Amino acid sequence: MSSPATYSALIIGSGQAATPLALAFASAGHKTALIERSHIGGCCVNEGCTPTKTLIASGRAAYITQRGQDYGIHTQSSKDGKVEVKGKKNEIYVDMLKVRQRKRDIVDQFRSGSERRLKAAGVDVLMGEGSFVDSNTVKIKMSDDGSEMTVKAEKIFINVGDRPALPALKGVQSIDPKIVLDSTSIQELDVVPEHLIVVGGGYVGVEFAQLMRRLGAKVTILQRGKQLLPREDPDIAVALKDILEEDGLVVHLQTEALDIRPSDSGPGFMLRIGRGDMGLADAIPGSHLLYAVGRTPNTESLNLSKAGIATNPRGYIVASEFLETSNPNVFVMGDVKGPPAFTHVSYDDFRILKHNLLPSSASGPVAKQSTRNRLLPYVVYTDPQLGHIGLHLHEALAAFPGHKIKAAKMPMSYVARALETDETRGVMKAVVNMDTGKILGFTCLGMEGGEVMSVVQMAMIGNVGWEALRDAVWAHPTLSESLNNLWGFLE
Numbered sequence: 001m002s003s004p005a006t007y008s009a010l011i012i013g014s015g016q017a018a019t020p021l022a023l024a025f026a027s028a029g030h031k032t033a034l035i036e037r038s039h040i041g042g043c044c045v046n047e048g049c050t051p052t053k054t055l056i057a058s059g060r061a062a063y064i065t066q067r068g069q070d071y072g073i074h075t076q077s078s079k080d081g082k083v084e085v086k087g088k089k090n091e092i093y094v095d096m097l098k099v100r101q102r103k104r105d106i107v108d109q110f111r112s113g114s115e116r117r118l119k120a121a122g123v124d125v126l127m128g129e130g131s132f133v134d135s136n137t138v139k140i141k142m143s144d145d146g147s148e149m150t151v152k153a154e155k156i157f158i159n160v161g162d163r164p165a166l167p168a169l170k171g172v173q174s175i176d177p178k179i180v181l182d183s184t185s186i187q188e189l190d191v192v193p194e195h196l197i198v199v200g201g202g203y204v205g206v207e208f209a210q211l212m213r214r215l216g217a218k219v220t221i222l223q224r225g226k227q228l229l230p231r232e233d234p235d236i237a238v239a240l241k242d243i244l245e246e247d248g249l250v251v252h253l254q255t256e257a258l259d260i261r262p263s264d265s266g267p268g269f270m271l272r273i274g275r276g277d278m279g280l281a282d283a284i285p286g287s288h289l290l291y292a293v294g295r296t297p298n299t300e301s302l303n304l305s306k307a308g309i310a311t312n313p314r315g316y317i318v319a320s321e322f323l324e325t326s327n328p329n330v331f332v333m334g335d336v337k338g339p340p341a342f343t344h345v346s347y348d349d350f351r352i353l354k355h356n357l358l359p360s361s362a363s364g365p366v367a368k369q370s371t372r373n374r375l376l377p378y379v380v381y382t383d384p385q386l387g388h389i390g391l392h393l394h395e396a397l398a399a400f401p402g403h404k405i406k407a408a409k410m411p412m413s414y415v416a417r418a419l420e421t422d423e424t425r426g427v428m429k430a431v432v433n434m435d436t437g438k439i440l441g442f443t444c445l446g447m448e449g450g451e452v453m454s455v456v457q458m459a460m461i462g463n464v465g466w467e468a469l470r471d472a473v474w475a476h477p478t479l480s481e482s483l484n485n486l487w488g489f490l491e
């Protein structure tokens, strides 16, 4: 039997750090391989960010078309002999096959781009499921024919991500599996659900709930906690809930799905829900159920114990601030080391490892970089978006006891650009340490909230205080010019 191939760098899982890291090792002259069991590009490209934001663009097109009359624009069918009435909706027809095909095409484009780059760089792409045999040996069950091969490596990087968590729901076995969905399968629907019930009011829940509502579904969100998006300050979560309710979604807080049974009258189901706050149980009919209750790490098939790699009680790999595992030859990147689970976190993990393990010869001795004190933004792609950077008010108050912490909150209806565009829903909120002048955090639930947040993020990166933003000359009428006036609301 021939001895296993030996690599300098072996990456398991084609997550968001994997492709750039493989390219970096290969272009530095290291023999490099990447193992992937499903598809190149991982969750973000195939079933996460890329497809969802593509679908959400269709949802936005539906929304704006419906709102056309607010801007004096009619569809031919709504125009016939009628006067323009603000708030009256244009009729729309949604072609789900086209919506889905547009999503599939963009995913294919992104995925094939990654595949091409890996091939061109000479990375060995091994399509199959990897699992550890010992501390530096990995067995691969090949996806095409189920055969096995074994490879060895000096350094191994784990970037296997996570997958939708599926909570136990009594009675679910009696329901047609085609109408019990997760964040992946919902994207392959070829019809708009009649009544989608979303279990979970986090990122996945709110994004899909609003999307499906815009495409024409009746939508109900069941959220176990006291608010949507539990990490947000309560006032921001309430503002988002108000927006979703204005769009016609039904939101039940402190509510859990108890059990499910097939409908007595045709397709669909009856879901019994329990309301924590009132101790009440109720049953609601639905056509489709979406689980959006968090993620489960893809660690159980990796045989991590064979390589001496420790996990925490939830199955996530324990990582040091330098992304080391308990095996000195093995490093970890992305969601599989635990939240926060974002593409930009995974990509930054790549940056740190490249810096620490592949220093450029010109830079001399390198100070190791770490994950400590990373300034991490995120954007929830509801419409309007919710962009956030730094600390929330409740976190700032806890982090700086004895300091004068203030918050400035301004409705988007005070922003000229938002008024001109008739997109005034939402609010922006900054958290400031008045003792130092530093901006500690910023949230924009508003039109292009992610882009406005990024402007403040830039200020925070550069250590630019709130007064400098107040006194800057911003172009009129940009959304960012609101950073002149926001600070007048500090209290």
Ligand SMILES: Cc1cc2nc3c(=O)[nH]c(=O)nc-3n(C[C@H](O)[C@H](O)[C@H](O)COP(=O)(O)OP(=O)(O)OC[C@H]3O[C@@H](n4cnc5c(N)ncnc54)[C@H](O)[C@@H]3O)c2cc1C
Binding pocket: 012, 013, 014, 015, 016, 017, 018, 035, 036, 037, 038, 039, 040, 041, 042, 043, 044, 045, 047, 048, 049, 050, 052, 053, 128, 129, 130, 131, 159, 160, 161, 162, 183, 204, 298, 301, 302, 333, 334, 335, 336, 341, 342, 343, 344, 346, 381
């Ligand atoms: C619906 C949805 C929307 C999202 N939207 C956003 C967004 O807008 N912005 C954002 O920043 N983040 C978003 N995320 C989160 C983002 O997708 C992840 O944080 C990101 O993909 C980082 O993942 P990763 O690098 O850890 O690996 P992943 O992208 O999860 O990739 C891991 C890969 O490893 C493979 N794998 C697993 N086990 C093995 C094994 N044993 N052998 C070989 N291969 C294996 C998997 O098949 C997969 O391809 C979204 C997530 C979801 C579910």
Ligand SMILES: NC(=O)c1ccc[n+]([C@@H]2O[C@H](COP(=O)([O-])OP(=O)(O)OC[C@H]3O[C@@H](n4cnc5c(N)ncnc54)[C@H](O)[C@@H]3O)[C@@H](O)[C@H]2O)c1
Binding pocket: 167, 199, 200, 201, 202, 203, 204, 205, 207, 222, 223, 224, 225, 228, 229, 230, 255, 256, 257, 292, 293, 294, 295, 340, 341, 342, 378, 379, 380, 381
């Ligand atoms: N725009 C983005 O950046 C984006 C979009 C989608 C997903 N993501 C990433 O993917 C991760 C996973 O998203 P997610 O929404 O699945 O998880 P999440 O952890 O963000 O939210 C899950 C929500 O479900 C609730 N919940 C849990 N069990 C429940 C139950 N039995 N009944 C009712 N509610 C229940 C929780 O209280 C929580 O609010 C996110 O945390 C995020 O990191 C990011």
